[in-house]
Amino acid sequence: MPSPKLRVAICGGGIGGLALALVLHKFSKQDIQVDLYESKNGFSEFGAGITIWKRTWHILKLLGLEGSIGQIAVHPPVDAPKPGFAFRLSDSGEATENFYRIIAPFGSITVHRADMAKILVDKLPEGFRSxxxxxxxxxxxxxxxxxxxxxxxxxTAEADILIGADGVKSFTREKMYRDLAKAAEKNGDIAKAKQLEDFILPSWTGTYAYRSLVETEKLLKAQPGHQAATTPLMYLGKGRHIVSYPISRGKLINLIGFVSHPEKEGTKLEGPAVIDVPREEMISPYAGFETEARQLMECVESSSRWGISHIRGLPQYVSGRVALLGDSAHAMTTNIGAGAGQAIEDAYILGLILSEDVVNSSNLSAALKVYDSIRRPIGNAFVERSRSMGLAYEFNHIPEPAQKAGVEPSSPEGLKYLADFIFETWTANWRELPDKDWNEAQQLIQEHLSPR
Ligand SMILES: Cc1cc2nc3c(=O)[nH]c(=O)nc-3n(C[C@H](O)[C@H](O)[C@H](O)COP(=O)(O)OP(=O)(O)OC[C@H]3O[C@@H](n4cnc5c(N)ncnc54)[C@H](O)[C@@H]3O)c2cc1C
Known part of the structure; x- marks a missing residue:
């Protein structure tokens, strides 16, 4: 490449970092040098299920990944309203049935994180500098x-711009916010410094997620016709719930049991964020759940416990020539399956901005402010949506209309209000397309960056 217009360093080769590399490759005029630095000794092949919704699918199609992701999805995606997750009240001690089934464009496209990461890696251009x-x-x-x-x-290495795509425990965010807090303190604004310090580390949500992959064949052998083999499900109860959905073209079921202590939100997570635990620790919280849920849990062979942390309301995603992307900016709970999609949206908007002819090394700070203006309100809103959805699944947040109506949250009436709340919250994943955000970004670029 003759002298590049920009040298971009991406720290972190997860879904977000890889997506940014692909967007830059696809949309720039090959005048941007991209170096991706990953702390591990290769791209990570770990993980379980992630969900892709219409907003993200739109970007993946633009990147030419439609065919390869379609092949690893449980059902090849079809752009028509499709049934997605089914919801059940599972701790009432009575026979129950699905009280709601969400209908979404494409249903929900569920894939294994490792398969998805591999597709992104395979699409990197030859000679890519990882x-x-x-x-x-x-x-x-x-x-x-x-x-x-x-x-x-x-x-050491040098670049014109550093993108911290280094996940929930992001070093980039830590350093950015330590520096911002120090600067505020130096200016005598102690209150602001304290506020900024709160964003250095992620905060615990008070929830543990127990994760396991179950072989579908094993479930069906023990319980022929069990609906979890084909249907994404949520088994809801007070203070705990189970999520299950098929992945790897239906061969595996991604099973997650959540146990929450909302009073502990914001406290320090004691012990490691991720630890292998005996299967009994995953199963026992659901001893009082309905038979169908327990049958599923019985298939668990091994389990790991994840302390779920999030980053709420970051006041800036950028500082100088450094930007945060993905979980480093807006790590969120998994309750509306939006984390990976939001990382890909960050990558899309930031990649397009940097690819604009008018953006170069001399106006990078202004360009990054456009990214911040467009993506921060959206990313932060998803963190809050996902948080309140998780509280509602476990009857620790009662949707306002149900409160006003004064109904018992787990009564048939209460569940109708919960279904409305689920629909309203989840539709953020497909109500609008990210092109609208890109149009707004282009307007800002014209206003603030175009040569006069
Ligand atoms: C191993 C793993 C498994 C996951 N499994 C699931 C799953 O099953 N389901 C799900 O919904 N979500 C999962 N996630 C989270 C999900 O991938 C993210 O929420 C989402 O894709 C956003 O991705 P990200 O690129 O922002 O962050 P991440 O996917 O966390 O990627 C961050 C990357 O940065 C690297 N990194 C961290 N610190 C540094 C540093 N200081 N310098 C350089 N590199 C660094 C990490 O090794 C990692 O590759 C997983 C994440 C990881 C890392």
């Missing part, structure tokens, strides 16, 4: 507009 075992541990910006990154192995 650098493994490069854990970012420090960065500085100098007055010549260069960002210098230092990695755990002692090496």
């Amino acid at each position: 650098h493994f075992s490069k854990r970012l541990v420090h960065y500085t910006e100098n007055d010549r507009n260069i960002v210098t990154m230092t990695f755990a192995d002692g090496t």
